Amino acid sequence: MSLWTAADAAAATGGRLRGDWIASGVSIDTRTLRPGDLFVALTDARDGHDFVAQALSKGAAAALVSRIPGDVPDDAPLLVVPDALTALEQLGRAGRARMTGKVIAITGSVGKTSTKDMARIALAGQGGVHAAEASYNNHWGVPLTLARMPADTDFAIIEIGMNHPGEIAPLSRLARPHVAMITTVAAAHLEAFGAIEGIAREKGAIFQGLAAVGTAIIPEDLAVTPILRDCADAAGAIVLGFGRDGMARLLSAGAADGGLDCRARITGETVGFRLQTTGVHFAMNAVGVLAALAAAGADLPLAARHLGDWRPPAGRGAVESLGGIRLIDDAFNANPASLSAGLATLAGLQGGRRVAILGDMLELGADEIALHRAVADDPSMAAVDLVHLAGPRMRHLHDALPPAKRGEWAAEAVQLASRAATLVRPGDIVLVKGSKSSKISTVVDALRMSARPAEPQARG
Incomplete structure (x- = not known):
């Protein structure tokens, strides 16, 4: 080729x-x-x-x-x-210019990569699909994705991220999407933005790159939704809200056989779909995906059917059976919104004792202590039986928990990892979550290692 x-x-x-x-x-x-x-x-x-x-x-x-x-x-x-x-950006711009299909761009504080993967898989059978690899969503990841795009691509899914103000708009202008979706806005990178309103305005900057008469897909149920709508209106976009309300709404999501059977109404058409996950937040993002694909001209019922082929990526909420426990590996990253979603997934699973093993959430700015302490009041925490914690910030959550829920606290995640097998027992449902640099993923690695059968001993 x-x-x-x-x-x-x-x-x-x-x-x-x-x-x-x-x-x-x-x-x-x-x-x-x-x-x-x-x-x-x-x-x-x-x-x-x-x-x-x-x-x-x-x-x-x-x-x-x-x-x-x-x-x-x-x-x-x-x-x-x-x-x-600069040359890579120029290659990306030229790659985008010669492509005559539809481009969908996705950003958000939580769920960018999983939502991008949902969209890619849902488009199966609908022509040539090109999507960003892994989490290639930054100043080199977006132009690289565009530079790799075949000229005959029918649908391109571009993931756009940020750490600091002013990063999203230039990348969106490079991608020139026909449809731009924001998964959610949450307290992430607060150190750089100061307040969630600033994060919302930065996420809303994705609409500045929309092609003429583009469509903005925005979460309908947020306190900052009006800010996102203002950003979309300023860009002259067609606005389509998704969530429990809006033109694209989740009608139902019922747990069944380790997954979710869902029904949604997308701009007047009702569709059913199944997800191989129990996290309702994934169902919400799936509704946004279906709205985005429909806006891009895709076949909606076919896209809904193929959503059943999607699985959560490693470290982002996949549920697996492991040595007598059920493990929710959500250790790739964390902020207050994604942690709340993870706790809701844990609370929604039926079975044995529910155990959360949590690491520090980083880049939360001046309110980081209060945000960690507030996890104790999360509605899903009532269903959690035991909480093990790692990191100096999570010490504040440890102190805020009722004594009956307090498990172990360690200054570093590797200390919990060293005794991971003693933190859980057969029959437990275990959530592991924290910011990537908290190294809480070492606990996941240790749990997997302890579940492996022992190597047979050589005999002399």
Whole structure:
């Protein structure tokens, strides 16, 4: 497959060619590079120019560089540009310009990646679908996704994230979506924004990149919904709300056989769908996905049917049976909204003792102590039997819990991980959740390790 010819890549970036080549993909990492890829030598945590020779030896079609490394052959196929990141953005812009299908962009404080994956899977059988890999949603992830997009793509799903003000609008303008969806707005990255209203305005900036007569899909049930609606109105978008109310609404979500049987009404049409998860928050996002896909011209009943093929990604709420317990692995990240959703999932599962193992939530700003302490008052906490906690911030939740619910507290997650097998017992339903850098995922790893059968001993 030809994704980029040398001439097309040079025209997009204004770069200087060395050699003639055809690239079938675009890569920024030699560890995942495939033969035929154009290797882009970004300068980020490490300088990609140090890996150009390795990329070429692994079969890269060419390398996009801002300087020619001394260890590459004189005849190495290259595209030389002033700045590699700027050139990647230019490739992404050109990739978007030549694509005539529909683009859906997704952002939100919680659920961006799982919602993007829902949309990708729901579009099965509806033409060529291109979606961001993993959580490629930042200043290099969005242009990389666009640069990798085949010209004949029918539907593209672009994930857009942020850590600081001013990041979302430029990425949305690069993607130029026909439909833009916000999953939710919650207290995440408060250190950079100061208040949830600031986060809402930043999320609403995704509508600034909408193509003409674009559609804004917004959560209907939030205190900051009026801010999101104002942002959409300012962009001249068609506004479609989703949630328990709105033009796209969840009518019912009943637990059955480890999943949810759901009914929704999407702009006047009632559809049923099944999700392989018990988290009702996933059902809410599924309603938003169906609304977004319908707005993009997809077949709504077919999309609803294929939602049953979606599974929560690793670390984001998947439920698994593990050595006599049921584990909800939600350890990828956390903020107050996603933690509340995780606790609701735990409370909704029937069976044995419900145990929560929680790590610190980070980047919450000046109110972080109060936000951790407030978890004790979460409505779902009444159904939780025992809470083990790790991290200095979670100490405040430990102190706020009633004594009967207090499990162990440790300064670091690895301390809980070292005795993970003693924190639970057979029959328990266990939620593990915390910010990624809290390292609460080490508890998940330890639980999985303790559930493995012992290796047979060699006999002499």
